[in-house]
Amino acid sequence: MKYISLLLISLILTSCGPFLVGSYIKSEQRSFTKKDLSSAYQLTPGITKTDVENILGVPERTEFNNNYETWHYCNTKRNVDEYIALYFVRGILAQKQFYTVRGIYGSCSDNIKKGNYREPKNIFLANQLESFDMSFTLNKGVDKSEVLKIMGPPIKSELLKNYEIWHYCRYASNSKNGNYISLAFISGKLVEKQIYNANNSFGSCADNIKTGDYRDFDVLGYANGLYSGMKKAAVVALMGSPAKTEFSGKIEEWHYCNNDIFGDYIALYFQDDVLVEKLNYMVTIDDKKGGIDNCSKFIKKGNYRVPDKIIQINFSEK
Structure with a gap:
């Protein structure tokens, strides 16, 4: 009877072995991320986030930066994992980046922004930006008429004896701080610009011009x-x-x-x-x-x- 019991236990363990190993392998495979990225060629600047989801589905990870949002997709492969990063400005695709990660075991979703990924610079579509955001294009020597085309009329202007200052401002979202830009002109030409912040706890941003970390122009x-x-x-x-x-x-x-x-x-x-x-x-x-x-x-x-x-x-x- 003792030998029969041992034989039965041995048969049970032997029959369970493949089941246990198979379960482990199946569980491990579920940690991989499989996503067909071959249709990413359809992703062109100007399409919406909804269009992207219709093509690639839900992203593995999303991130928010100062003026853009990033969606990451990846596909786990044997030796080299494939990735694509999509950058949106106000819900519109502005840029995309393909990159790869080599020799890392496990799910590709664990290794987003590794490998040959590079942080982007100047992610925007010019026609999506508010006039305030376009101030970086204003260089010394620009005419006031050109400033008006880019920035629109100032919130406030000051005409001094030998120079003129135009002030622009806007509220920073979810913050008491306001963003400000002041431009100094001599004979109708831009000679200096200043970007600064000021507290908008009281009044409108126009009420707080030339406060905060503003400094007088050394014209x-x-x-x-x-x-x-x-x-x-x-x-x-x-x-x-x-x-x-x-x-x-x-x-x-x-x-x-x-x-x-x-x-x-x-x-x-x-x-x-x-x-x-x-x-x-x-x-x-x-x-x-x-x-x-x-x-x-x-x-x-x-x-x-x-x-x-x-x-x-x-x-x-x-």
Whole structure:
């Protein structure tokens, strides 16, 4: 009886062996991802996420970035797993990337963004972006008319004595921070742009322009491009119209200034339409005696003095 029992146990174990091994193999195979990616050639920029699902089905993984969404598909193969990454902007396919992963065992879904995958740059379709997003195309020297075509009219504009500033803003989704862009123009040409953030907890984004991490433009910095012998027309093209002009003998004096707390000023001296001298000077808050008027109200104050060269020219003319 003892031998019969042992024989029966042996037969049971022997018959169960293939069943157990087969179950293990079947379970392991279920961890693989099989997806026919051959139809991916149909995925062209401009189709919707619904179109993609109709072609490839549900993605293995989705991710969200600042301005785009990524869908990943993969197919487990013997030696090289196949992958495709699809990048959507506002629900529209903008770009796709094929890549492979070699020599890794298991499901391809566990190895997404490995192998020869590369993070994309500048994922967008220009016709999908809001005007605000297109600010990266604005380079120095662009006309205001071109800015209007790209950005539309500004939320606010400021016309100062020698330059103009246009302000744009929008709320950042799900955030108290607002996105801002300020553009500085001289003689209708873009000379500087600034991107910054500000808190929009109170009021609209227009109410918070020039707050947050905004910094005043150093438009007077363009005076570094001035040189002796420069014509007036060239100076205007670079600096814009002066805040004030006056004559002393045959010398014409032009003044430029910035409306900021540092009180930066520059005086330019012309003889016969040609720049012969320039002077940088400063008008402090103390010099203004607490005044908060436009900087043009305080021209020739502070540490201003007539340059020796101009004194000599005027003296020789007498």
